[in-house]
Structure formats: structure tokens, C-alpha cells
Amino acid sequence: xxxxxxxxxxxxxxxxxxxxxxxxxxxxxxxxxxxxxxxxxxxxxxxxxxxxxxxxxxxxxxxxxxxxxxxxxxxxxxxxxxxxxxxxxxxxxxxxxxxxxxxxxxxxxxxxxxxxxxxxxxxxxxxxxxxxxxxxxxxxxxxxxxxxxxxxxxxxxxxxxxxxxxxxxxxxxxxxxxxxxxxxxxxxxxxxxxxxxxxxxxxxxxxxxxxxxxxxxxxxxxxxxxxxxxxxxxxxxxxxxxxxxxxxxxxxxxxxxxxxxxxxxxxxxxxxxxxxxxxxxxxxxxxxxxxxxxxxxxxxxxxxxxxxxxxxxxxxxxxxxxxxxxxxxxxxxxxxxxxxxxxxxxxxxxxxxxxxxxxxxxxxxxxxxxxxxxxxxxxxxxxxxxxxxxxxxxxxxxxxxxxxx
Ligand SMILES: Nc1ncnc2c1ncn2[C@@H]1O[C@H](COP(=O)(O)OP(=O)(O)O)[C@@H](O)[C@H]1O
Ligand SMILES: [Mg+2]
Numbered sequence: 001x002x003x004x005x006x007x008x009x010x011x012x013x014x015x016x017x018x019x020x021x022x023x024x025x026x027x028x029x030x031x032x033x034x035x036x037x038x039x040x041x042x043x044x045x046x047x048x049x050x051x052x053x054x055x056x057x058x059x060x061x062x063x064x065x066x067x068x069x070x071x072x073x074x075x076x077x078x079x080x081x082x083x084x085x086x087x088x089x090x091x092x093x094x095x096x097x098x099x100x101x102x103x104x105x106x107x108x109x110x111x112x113x114x115x116x117x118x119x120x121x122x123x124x125x126x127x128x129x130x131x132x133x134x135x136x137x138x139x140x141x142x143x144x145x146x147x148x149x150x151x152x153x154x155x156x157x158x159x160x161x162x163x164x165x166x167x168x169x170x171x172x173x174x175x176x177x178x179x180x181x182x183x184x185x186x187x188x189x190x191x192x193x194x195x196x197x198x199x200x201x202x203x204x205x206x207x208x209x210x211x212x213x214x215x216x217x218x219x220x221x222x223x224x225x226x227x228x229x230x231x232x233x234x235x236x237x238x239x240x241x242x243x244x245x246x247x248x249x250x251x252x253x254x255x256x257x258x259x260x261x262x263x264x265x266x267x268x269x270x271x272x273x274x275x276x277x278x279x280x281x282x283x284x285x286x287x288x289x290x291x292x293x294x295x296x297x298x299x300x301x302x303x304x305x306x307x308x309x310x311x312x313x314x315x316x317x318x319x320x321x322x323x324x325x326x327x328x329x330x331x332x333x334x335x336x337x338x339x340x341x342x343x344x345x346x347x348x349x350x351x352x353x354x355x356x357x358x359x360x361x362x363x364x365x366x367x368x369x370x371x372x373x374x375x376x377x378x379x380x381x382x383x384x385x386x387x388x389x390x391x392x393x394x395x396x397x398x399x400x401x402x403x404x405x
Contacts, residue, residue, distance in 0.1 A: 001025065001310055002073045004066065004096075006080035007032045008043040011286050011371050012374075013302075016043035017081060020302030022046035024310050029073070031066055032056060039130040053391050057303035058342055059088045063095045070096065078307060081262060081283040083157050087254065101259060101282060108256060109282040110155050110232050115256075117275050122255035126277040128188040135175050138386065141186035142171055148189040153181050158373065159222040164189060190276050192217065192268035195242070197249035198285055198293065199263045200301070204253065207314035208294045208304065210236035211245065212285065215390070225369055228327050230283075233292045235323040244275030249268065252280055253275050260312070264289075264308060287373040288380070292324040295382050322382035325393035326370065329374045330369045331402035337364050339403040346399055350392050356380035359402065366404050 004146040006032035008018045018185035019042055021028050030043065030050040039050070042312050051069050053062050054196050090106035093099070103111075108114050113131040120126055130141035142149045142165065151174050161181050163174035179185060180363060196212035213232045214221070223231035238247070252265055264285040265279035283289050284305075294301055297318050304316040331337055337360045347354065359377030360366070369375040379396050383389040 001076040002027045002029060002070075002075045003079060003310075003369055004029050004031060004070065004075055004092065004098075006078070006085045006092075007082035008047060008050075009034060009039040011082060013286070013290050014081065015040045015046070016290070016302040017305065018043050020304075020306035021079075021310070022301050023050075024306040025079060026077075026306065026310055029070065029075075031062070037284050041151065051333060056085055056088060062088060063091050064088065065140040066092055067095050069376070072203065079261075080385075083110075083281060084155075084337065085284060086282050093361065099169050099278065101261070105257060106282065109280065112152070112154055112156070112279060115279065116185075116187075116277075119165045119252060119255055122251065124251050124255060124277055125274065127190050130186050131183060133183045138175060138178075138184060141320075145186055145188040146211045150189050151178065151184050152187075154183045154185050158371075159218045162222075173343045190268045190270065190278075192270040192274075192276065194278065195245055195267055195269060195287060196289075197245055197265040197267060198289070199249070199253065199265075200261070200305050200314065201253065201263065202260050202308050202312050202314065204257070204259055206250065207300070207308060208298070208316070208318060208373050209237060209246070209249070210234075212243055212289060212292070215393070221373075222370065225330055227255065227374065228329055228400075230325050230327050230390075230393050230397065231287060231289055231292065231373075232323060232389065232393070233289070235296060235320045235386065237320075241273070242269075244377075245269065248275040248277060252277060256280060258275055258282065260309060287328070289324055290359055291356065292326055292380065295324045296320050296322055297379060322384055323386050323389035324355075324382040325389050327379045327381070327393050327396040327397075327400075328373055328375045329377045329379070329400060329402055331360075331404040333404040334366065337362050337366065337376065337402055338385055338405050340379065341401040341403070346396060350381065350395065351379045352395055353377060353383050355382055376404075 003026045027048045030047040077093045090103040128145040132138040132141045148166045165171040194214045194217040198210040200208040215230040262284040265280040268276040
């Protein structure tokens with residue numbers, strides 16, 4: 001089976017999906033806008049061929065180039081798990097007559113307002129919302145949804161350019177910072193804890209699911225540099241207090257008419273126990289969360305997904321043994337990493353529960369914590385007990401310190 005894979009080198013988990021597909025027997029043809037020698041080794045090793053296009057943003061140009069390049073090969077799937085490329089992948093499916101998500105369906109996953117219209121029409125609880133393209137439209141939309149409100153790009157990612165506004169002054173301050181964003185989504189602010197519902201589906205049937213938890217919520221994590229944000233995956237996604245989220249997730253997948261592939265939904269659990277829809281993407285979660293899901297059960301979802309995508313079957317045995325947590329670290333100070341403190345003591349206390357450690361080395365320049373949740377490194381821990389998992393994660397949050405100057 002020939003599979004076209006958009007953006008095989010980025011984000012970080014993509015080379016593993018290329019490996020998964022190749023290991024299931026697919027001939028994987030990569031397409032992206034970096035020279036082949038800049039692809040990660042793992043991606044290069046498992047790609048059968050590669051097309052370097054000038055820009056993935058120029059969708060019509062990419063469609064023309066890929067059609068010409070792949071003309072003598074029968075393409076079975078077009079896959080893109082990089083958020084900005086899901087509509088491009090759908091356009092390629094049309095051009096190459098390949099089954100899979102349509103352009104219309106992909107648009108619903110990309111455009112936060114279309115998405116919520118669809119969800120609300122299906123009777124699912126989501127924030128009151130409106131789209132706005134001018135400052136006045138934003139003010140009108142806020143008047144409609146009420147304070148506090150959220151303003152964010154209509155097709156955003158990673159909490160970029162996202163503002164919570166509690167009054168007219170904060171609204172005007174946000175507007176001044178949003179002049180470069182052509183269109184925004186304005187929403188009622190939902191107060192609650194933020195969870196995920198992540199699935200692999202085959203023809204709309206859920207064959208694998210995960211519930212994740214953000215500590216603290218992504219907007220807070222992205223607003224304060226001193227925080228070491230945590231992403232956790234729960235050993236017990238079937239817990240009764242999460243039942244509302246699971247039911248919500250199932251209803252959302254139906255309403256979105258999702259077929260086959262990975263999905264990543266975010267939802268709020270309010271103090272009264274109500275589950276409220278946040279957003280959904282037609283791709284896996286990022287920031288190494290697939291690794292976290294793998295570590296819960298000691299499985300390889302990269303190949304498990306590939307089996308579902310290629311053959312419509314899922315044969316992984318999913319026994320959930322651990323809660324897992326990813327702790328993202330941000331160095332103190334600017335420039336290059338000069339010092340890492342606390343690691344030896346933490347490894348002495350918790351070493352048996354650490355499954356992965358990837359900190360920038362001394363001398364490396366700091367990453368931009370606003371652009372990448374990975375920040376200056378991360379630690380993955382796991383434990384069968386939920387509270388112990390959070391305690392270990394907090395210890396890495398507070399006692400592991402990176403310094404830069
Ligand atoms: N209506 C809302 N109510 C409360 N918080 C919100 C709302 N919309 C967004 N947020 C906050 O902003 C974050 C980013 O928004 P989201 O819609 O997930 O966009 P993206 O992740 O694509 O940037 C969310 O995780 C949440 O913390
Ligand atoms: Mg989000």
C-alpha cells in the first residue's frame with residue numbers, strides 16, 4: 001500500500017508514525033517543505049520516497065506537485081497529523097481519489113466556529129460562541145457571550161494569541177494585541193478542569209481511547225513562565241466521575257462524522273460535574289502525549305494506529321497499568337543552559353518511576369517556551385496510583401531547576 005504522509009519530520013512524533021506505517025508494510029511517501037537531509041533520521045529510514053515542496057501553505061501548488069510526482073503509483077491513503085495540514089491532506093484525497101476525510105469534514109476540525117456550530121446543532125454542551133473579523137465585531141461578540149470571555153484565533157493551536165477578558169478594559173488591551181490575527185473566535189469562558197479524550201477510530205468505531213488531564217490548564221500554563229506544566233494520562237479513564245466526558249467524546253465523534261484515524265478532544269469538567277466540549281482535532285495530541293499513552297500500557301500506538309489506518313483492525317491488547325505524567329521544564333534566566341539542579345536527589349527518590357528524561361544539555365540555547373510546550377526539556381514519570389503520580393510530578397516541577405544565562 002502506498003501512503004502519502006504530509007510533514008513526516010514535524011511535530012516530534014511524526015517520524016514514529018512513519019515507522020509505524022512502514023512496519024505494518026506500507027510504502028510511505030513523505031511530503032514537506034524541508035530538504036530531505038533536514039528530516040530526522042527515523043523518518044528518513046522509513047520513507048520510501050520524499051518530495052520537497054516550496055511551501056506547505058500553498059495548498060494548490062502542493063496538490064499539483066504531488067499529483068505529478070505520484071501519478072505512476074496507486075495511492076491508498078493520504079495522512080497528515082500536523083494540525084495546519086489536515087485540509088491540505090483532504091484536498092489531496094480529492095485530487096488523487098483516495099478515501100478518507102473530506103475537505104468539508106476537515107474544515108470542521110480546523111475552524112473553531114464551524115466546529116462548535118456543528119457540535120451545538122447536535123445538542124452537545126459547548127461554550128456560547130461567535131466569530132469576529134474586526135474590532136467592532138469582537139466587541140459585539142463579547143456583548144453577546146458576556147464577560148468573562150475568551151478571544152482566540154479561529155484556527156489556532158497551542159493557546160497562541162488566546163486571551164481571557166473579564167471587563168471592557170481587558171477587552172481593549174486584548175484587541176490591541178490581536179491586530180495580526182485576521183479572524184477570531186469569541187467564547188463564553190468555561191470555568192473547569194481541562195481533560196482530553198483521545199481515540200483511534202475505525203469507520204467511526206472507537207477501538208482505543210485515553211483520557212488525559214492538564215495541570216494546570218493550557219492557558220494558565222502558557223501565561224506564567226515559572227510554571228512547569230504537566231500533561232497526565234489516567235490509568236482509569238473509566239472512573240465514574242469521568243463518565244460525562246466519555247459520553248461527550250462519543251457524541252462529538254458521531255456529530256463530527258469522524259471515520260478512521262487518531263482524534264484529540266479537549267473538554268472541561270465543571271465544579272458541578274458537567275462535561276463541556278472544548279475542541280477536537282483530527283490528529284493525535286502533541287507534546288509527546290502519544291508516548292505517555294504508550295507508557296500507560298507498555299504498547300506501541302504508532303504501529304497500532306497504522307494497523308487501524310491500513311487494514312481497519314486493531315489488535316493491541318490494552319492493559320492499563322500506570323498513570324503517566326509529562327513534566328515540562330523552563331529554565332530560569334535567558335540565553336544558554338548553564339546549570340541543572342536537583343536531578344540527583346530526585347532520581348534517588350523517584351528514579352524507579354522515571355521512564356524518560358530529555359533535558360537540554362549544558363550549553364544549549366533555551367527554547368522559546370511560548371512556541372513549544374516542550375520548553376527546555378521534559379521528564380516522564382509513571383506510577384499505578386493517581387495521587388502518587390501527581391506527587392512525583394510535582395516534585396519534578398518544584399525540585400528540578402534549570403538555569404540559563
Ligand atoms: N471557552 C473557553 N473557556 C475557558 N477556557 C478556554 C476557552 N477557550 C479556550 N480556553 C483556554 O485556552 C486554551 C486554548 O484554547 P483551545 O480552544 O484549546 O485552542 P488551541 O489549543 O487550539 O490553542 C484552552 O486549553 C483553555 O485553557
Ligand atoms: Mg486546545
